[in-house]
Amino acid sequence: MSARGRFITLEGIDGAGKSTHHAWLVDYLRGKGHPVVSTREPGGTSLGEKLRGLLLVEPMHLETEALLMFAARREHLAEVIEPALARGHWVVSDRFTDASFAYQGGGRGLAWEKLRQLEQWVQGELQPDLTLLFDLDAGLARQRLQGTGNAPDRFEREQQEFFERVRAAYHRRAEECATRFYLIDARLSIEKIRESLEERISSDC
Ligand SMILES: Nc1ncnc2c1ncn2[C@@H]1O[C@H](COP(=O)(O)OP(=O)(O)OP(=O)(O)O)[C@@H](O)[C@H]1O
Numbered sequence: 001m002s003a004r005g006r007f008i009t010l011e012g013i014d015g016a017g018k019s020t021h022h023a024w025l026v027d028y029l030r031g032k033g034h035p036v037v038s039t040r041e042p043g044g045t046s047l048g049e050k051l052r053g054l055l056l057v058e059p060m061h062l063e064t065e066a067l068l069m070f071a072a073r074r075e076h077l078a079e080v081i082e083p084a085l086a087r088g089h090w091v092v093s094d095r096f097t098d099a100s101f102a103y104q105g106g107g108r109g110l111a112w113e114k115l116r117q118l119e120q121w122v123q124g125e126l127q128p129d130l131t132l133l134f135d136l137d138a139g140l141a142r143q144r145l146q147g148t149g150n151a152p153d154r155f156e157r158e159q160q161e162f163f164e165r166v167r168a169a170y171h172r173r174a175e176e177c178a179t180r181f182y183l184i185d186a187r188l189s190i191e192k193i194r195e196s197l198e199e200r201i202s203s204d205c
């Protein structure tokens with residue numbers, strides 16, 4: 001039987017650089033010979049991607065939003081994450097549960113305790129082995145997103161204060177789960193961030 005694989009998540013406010021470094025990290029780990037499942041939330045399964053389509057577009061009650069995020073996550077865990085880890089594969093996910101604490105908790109004001117209950121229900125004791133938190137000022141993140149020329153989704157249209165609360169909630173979560181978090185200064189150049197990721201990850205692979 002193969003050893004359980006490693007579970008890495010990337011987190012941060014919209015525009016902090018997760019997707020850029022997610023793609024690089026997956027290639028880097030594959031280059032080292034690891035079997036890697038590259039995935040994202042909300043999404044990662046056929047049902048999860050349909051829920052993502054709703055979540056990023058449809059206005060909805062805050063608790064509906066939180067429940068749909070966790071419903072998509074339950075499917076993601078059952079269909080993709082748990083089987084891959086059991087096969088000994090690495091799973092690299094662009095966002096996971098910390099995003100629910102940051103966005104639904106910090107951004108929208110849902111009680112931390114309700115989120116903890118959902119977390120316990122949906123994932124039990126399973127947590128990422130390593131969470132890379134891309135930390136960036138909300139104003140700079142917005143400028144970067146505007147530079148992409150892509151139409152903003154329902155979250156990306158939120159005010160700067162919303163993202164300041166999201167960022168603060170990520171910091172709270174990083175303090176609460178300090179052993180698995182690795183904070184990245186996302187103001188640095190893409191090259192410098194890669195160097196720091198390489199240094200952090202090379203001890204694991
Ligand atoms: N360190 C960096 N320095 C300068 N620009 C960067 C850096 N990292 C990413 N970018 C650029 O910022 C933009 C947003 O990056 P990216 O799409 O990776 O962010 P994201 O966190 O995945 O955003 P979202 O959550 O909205 O998908 C892109 O144009 C990307 O090339």
Ligand SMILES: Cc1cn([C@H]2C[C@H](O)[C@@H](COP(=O)(O)O)O2)c(=O)[nH]c1=O
Binds near residue numbers: 042096100
């Ligand atoms: C998992 C998760 C995500 N969100 C939000 C955060 C982002 O604005 C979008 C996803 O878009 P991305 O371009 O793929 O980053 O969804 C959330 O509010 N809660 C969550 O649990």
